[in-house]
Amino acid sequence: MYSQAAVSLTRSQAAPFAAAAEPAPTLRDLFKGQSAETLAAGEALFWEGDPAGQIFDVISGVLRVYRIMPDGRRAIMGFIHPGDVLGVSFQNRYLFTAEAVTEVKIRRFARSRFFGLINETPALRPQLFAILCDEMSAAQDQMLLLGRKNAEERVVSFLLSVHRKVGIGADIELPMSRLDMADYLGLTMETVSRMMTSLARRGLIALGARHTVTLRKLAALREIAGHDAEDEDIAAAPARRAVWPH
Amino acid sequence: MYSQAAVSLTRSQAAPFAAAAEPAPTLRDLFKGQSAETLAAGEALFWEGDPAGQIFDVISGVLRVYRIMPDGRRAIMGFIHPGDVLGVSFQNRYLFTAEAVTEVKIRRFARSRFFGLINETPALRPQLFAILCDEMSAAQDQMLLLGRKNAEERVVSFLLSVHRKVGIGADIELPMSRLDMADYLGLTMETVSRMMTSLARRGLIALGARHTVTLRKLAALREIAGHDAEDEDIAAAPARRAVWPH
DNA sequence: CGTCACTTTGAAAGCTTTCAATAGGAGTGG
DNA sequence: CCACTCCTATTGAAAGCTTTCAAAGTGACG
Numbered sequence: 001m002y003s004q005a006a007v008s009l010t011r012s013q014a015a016p017f018a019a020a021a022e023p024a025p026t027l028r029d030l031f032k033g034q035s036a037e038t039l040a041a042g043e044a045l046f047w048e049g050d051p052a053g054q055i056f057d058v059i060s061g062v063l064r065v066y067r068i069m070p071d072g073r074r075a076i077m078g079f080i081h082p083g084d085v086l087g088v089s090f091q092n093r094y095l096f097t098a099e100a101v102t103e104v105k106i107r108r109f110a111r112s113r114f115f116g117l118i119n120e121t122p123a124l125r126p127q128l129f130a131i132l133c134d135e136m137s138a139a140q141d142q143m144l145l146l147g148r149k150n151a152e153e154r155v156v157s158f159l160l161s162v163h164r165k166v167g168i169g170a171d172i173e174l175p176m177s178r179l180d181m182a183d184y185l186g187l188t189m190e191t192v193s194r195m196m197t198s199l200a201r202r203g204l205i206a207l208g209a210r211h212t213v214t215l216r217k218l219a220a221l222r223e224i225a226g227h228d229a230e231d232e233d234i235a236a237a238p239a240r241r242a243v244w245p246h
Numbered sequence: 247m248y249s250q251a252a253v254s255l256t257r258s259q260a261a262p263f264a265a266a267a268e269p270a271p272t273l274r275d276l277f278k279g280q281s282a283e284t285l286a287a288g289e290a291l292f293w294e295g296d297p298a299g300q301i302f303d304v305i306s307g308v309l310r311v312y313r314i315m316p317d318g319r320r321a322i323m324g325f326i327h328p329g330d331v332l333g334v335s336f337q338n339r340y341l342f343t344a345e346a347v348t349e350v351k352i353r354r355f356a357r358s359r360f361f362g363l364i365n366e367t368p369a370l371r372p373q374l375f376a377i378l379c380d381e382m383s384a385a386q387d388q389m390l391l392l393g394r395k396n397a398e399e400r401v402v403s404f405l406l407s408v409h410r411k412v413g414i415g416a417d418i419e420l421p422m423s424r425l426d427m428a429d430y431l432g433l434t435m436e437t438v439s440r441m442m443t444s445l446a447r448r449g450l451i452a453l454g455a456r457h458t459v460t461l462r463k464l465a466a467l468r469e470i471a472g473h474d475a476e477d478e479d480i481a482a483a484p485a486r487r488a489v490w491p492h
Numbered sequence: 493c494g495t496c497a498c499t500t501t502g503a504a505a506g507c508t509t510t511c512a513a514t515a516g517g518a519g520t521g522g
Numbered sequence: 523c524c525a526c527t528c529c530t531a532t533t534g535a536a537a538g539c540t541t542t543c544a545a546a547g548t549g550a551c552g
Contacts, residue, residue, distance in 0.1 A: 146392035147432030186393030
C-alpha cells in the first residue's frame with residue numbers, strides 16, 4: 001500500500017535494534033500506555049488545515065487520507081493500515097484529512113511529547129527518520145504511478161501493494177469503495193470497475209464476496225504492474241535498516 | 247517548484263533560530279567548508295540504486311531527479327534548485343537518478359558525517375525534520391496534480407511553482423526542455439507545448455527568447471491552477487517554522 | 493421484502509497521445 | 523559572417539484511452 005502519510009513500523013523497527021544489548025524502545029512502544037479510541041466508519045480523525053497537535057498509532061481498521069480541490073475533486077494520498085503511525089510528517093498543520101474507511105481503533109499521542117521523547121532517546125531518532133524515508137519512497141512510487149502508468153497498471157499496482165502490505169496468501173481485503181480506489185489511483189470509479197472486471201475475466205484475479213479479491217496469477221500481475229517494489233515480497237524483504245545513516 | 251527530493255533551506259532555516267542567543271548553525275553551514283564541484287549539463291550526479299553515500303548542496307544550476315520504468319517511460323520526481331539540499335531522504339540507496347539540466351555547481355558531504363553532526367547538534371534536528379516535511383508536502387502537491395488536474399492546470403501549476411521558487415518579477419526561467427516538463431507533469435511534450443501556446447495566445451503568459459516565460463496575468467493563472475499554495479507568494483509567506491514540534 | 497448505496501456495464505464524448513511534418517535556434521565549419 | 527546541420531519546439535490530424543452520462547444489477551440493512 002502506498003501510504004504517503006504513514007509507514008509501517010513493523011518493517012522499520014526491525015533487525016538492528018533487536019540485537020542491542022538492552023532492549024531499545026521502539027517508536028510504537030510510546031503508544032503502549034495510551035488508551036485506545038474508536039472511530040466509526042466515515043468519521044474523520046482530523047481535517048486538512050487543523051493544527052497538527054497529535055500523532056496516531058493505528059491499531060485496527062483502515063483510514064483514507066485525502067485532499068479536496070475547490071471544485072470538489074478529491075485526491076486520496078494514501079490508505080493507513082494497522083501498524084502505521086499517522087501524523088508524523090507535518091510541521092504546523094495537517095496537510096490532509098484523515099477519515100475512517102472501516103471502524104478504526106487508534107491511540108493518540110501529543111506531538112510535543114512524541115518529539116520530546118525522541119529528543120531524549122537517541123535510539124528513536126533513526127526510527128523516525130526511517131518512517132519519513134519510507135513515506136517519501138511511497139510518495140515517489142505513487143508519483144510514478146500517477147504520472148506514467150495506465151489504468152490497468154495502476155489498478156494492478158494497487159492490488160499488489162495491498163497484497164504486500166496486508167495480504168494473506170493470495171487473498172486481499174479491499175475495505176474501501178471503488179470511488180476511494182479511483183481517487184487514489186487518479187481514475188474514475190467506472191474505470192477501476194472495468195479494470196477489475198477485465199482482470200477477473202482473464203483469470204488474473206478472482207472477485208470474491210464482500211471486499212475480497214484473490215490474486216490468481218501473481219507473476220503475471222507483477223509483469224503488468226511494471227516497475228515497482230513487486231519483487232520485495234518474493235524473498236523475504238531484507239527489512240530496511242532503521243538506523244541513523246552512518 | 248515541486249522538488250520531492252530537496253527543499254529550499256532558505257525557507258526552512260528561517261525565524262526561530264535567528265533569534266537564538268548564540269548563532270545557531272544552519273544545515274547549509276555544514277557545507278561551507280566543502281569544495282565546490284561542477285557538473286556539465288546532462289551529467290549525472292548519482293544513479294537510482296547507488297548506495298546513498300553523500301548529500302549535496304546545490305549552489306547553482308538546476309538538476310532533474312527521475313526514475314525510469316523497464317520499458318523506458320520516465321517520471322521526473324522533481325527539479326532541484328540552488329539552495330536545495332539533495333539526498334537527505336534516503337535510507338540505503340538513492341531512489342532516483344539525479345542529472346544536471348544546466349551546468350551545476352554543488353558541494354558534497356558524506357552522509358555519515360552529516361548525520362553525525364546532526365546527532366551532536368540538537369539545533370540541526372528541527373531543520374532536518376523541516377526539510378523532510380517540506381519534501382512530503384511537495385510530494386503531495388504533486389500527487390494531487392498528477393491524479394486530479396488536467397493538462398492546462400498542470401502546466402499552469404508548474405509555471406506558478408517555478409515563479410514562487412525562482413521567479414524574478416513576472417519572469418521565470420525554464421531551463422529544462424519540454425520533454426522534461428512533460429515527464430514531470432505526466433504529459434507528453436506535445437501537450438505541454440500546446441498548453442504553453444494556448445496560454446500565450448490568450449495573453450496569460452508571454453513566451454520570451456530562450457527559456458524565458460513571462461507570467462502576464464498572475465491572478466488568472468492562479469485561478470486556473472486551482473488548489474495550490476498559489477496564495478503563498480501574495481503575502482510574504484510566513485516561513486514555515488523550522489522547529490522541532492512542541 | 494423493499495429501499496438505498498455501491499458496483500457494473502454500455503455507449504458516446506472528450507482529452508491526451510501518437511504519428512508526422514514543419515518551424516525555429518543554436519552551434520559548427522567553411 | 524553566413525550556410526548547414528542537428529536538436530528542440532510547434533503544429534496538425536487521427537487514434538486511443540479514459541471519462542462522462544445513463545441505466546441496470548447487486549447486496550446490505552431495516
